[in-house]
Amino acid sequence: MAQxxxxxGSYGIGTGPNPFGGxxxxxxxxxxxxxxxxxxxTSKIEDWMDTLSEPLKPYLPAIGRFLIVVTFxxxxxxxxxxxxxxxxxxxxxxxxxxxxxxxxxxxxxIAMVSCSTLVVTRKYSEYAVCGLIGVVITQALGYGLIFDxxxxxxxxxxxxxxxxxxSDSWVRKTKAFAGLxxxxxxxxxxxxxxxxxxxxxxxFVGFVFSGExxxxxxxxxxxxxxxxxMVVVGFKAKFSATLLVVILSIFNILVNNFxxxxxxxxxxxxxxxxxFQILSIVGGLLLLVNSGPGQFSIDEKKKVY
Numbered sequence: 001m002a003q004x005x006x007x008x009g010s011y012g013i014g015t016g017p018n019p020f021g022g023x024x025x026x027x028x029x030x031x032x033x034x035x036x037x038x039x040x041x042t043s044k045i046e047d048w049m050d051t052l053s054e055p056l057k058p059y060l061p062a063i064g065r066f067l068i069v070v071t072f073x074x075x076x077x078x079x080x081x082x083x084x085x086x087x088x089x090x091x092x093x094x095x096x097x098x099x100x101x102x103x104x105x106x107x108x109x110i111a112m113v114s115c116s117t118l119v120v121t122r123k124y125s126e127y128a129v130c131g132l133i134g135v136v137i138t139q140a141l142g143y144g145l146i147f148d149x150x151x152x153x154x155x156x157x158x159x160x161x162x163x164x165x166x167s168d169s170w171v172r173k174t175k176a177f178a179g180l181x182x183x184x185x186x187x188x189x190x191x192x193x194x195x196x197x198x199x200x201x202x203x204f205v206g207f208v209f210s211g212e213x214x215x216x217x218x219x220x221x222x223x224x225x226x227x228x229x230m231v232v233v234g235f236k237a238k239f240s241a242t243l244l245v246v247i248l249s250i251f252n253i254l255v256n257n258f259x260x261x262x263x264x265x266x267x268x269x270x271x272x273x274x275x276f277q278i279l280s281i282v283g284g285l286l287l288l289v290n291s292g293p294g295q296f297s298i299d300e301k302k303k304v305y
Contacts, residue, residue, distance in 0.1 A: 060290040061168060062120070067283025068161040069116035071276040072132060076112040078269075079105050094144055104142055111135050119162075125169035129162045153206035154277050160199025161284025167192040168287050190295040197237065197288055201228035203281045204244065220247060237293035241285045248285075252278045 079086055083105070090101040111131050118128035136155050140146040167189045204224050224247050230240035256278065258271035 064283045064286035067279045071280040072112040072116045074276040076109045153202040157203035157281045160196045163192045163196035164284045164287040200284045234293035235298040241288045245285045
């Protein structure tokens, strides 16, 4: 709040606010910084979005959780429907013995379906998230994609969404995370919220530095990068996360429209994989919109000071 200058006159003339509603003669006009101006404008937009999204708010956590695991469910279905092709690739190109290839695929399908179900139903979220992160790591090793930068960045974002699931589950649960030092629920939640929102933006970073540079791509990339920075530092995180949800959703529908491609199109499988991975990132961002950025953020520090 702007402070009032104390007048040196014995009667304090002009030192207080005008009783008729205007500013006092000796009152300083508050200086508005660019950061405060941005905050004011985004607050108005947030209020407007809150009004529009009010009917959806109770369902946002459930929608976010489902979207986060949808890529694992799609992957499990892909393995089942392309069983022979998967075995052939692992055996002929990855040189994994036949028995181990069968075991690898079976364990992956079981882990993805069971852990995804637990995430959606909010049961044993800690173990379910560990299982899905384990799936991401073992698939990267098994399919030889660990050094693929695009794959690496996308899966960092997926893991960021899974960490948001953990922080969301600790809203109601007080059980300590197995294998980690005993931390207060509040502390664990804010650490995982920070890690989750930092990892979430890596998919967009990969998008920015891949593909051909066109005018629309440059514009979207600049807006998206600003929103990503805002998410990381926790400045108007709900607004910036919502902006990223809109950008990624529009991009996903326009670019990864696998349903318009014929069955044997060479890019159909990749477009489908990319579509569901982006849905998972959108799910993580929706959890961020619902729960906020946590205590390690500019938004929370502003409330304190």
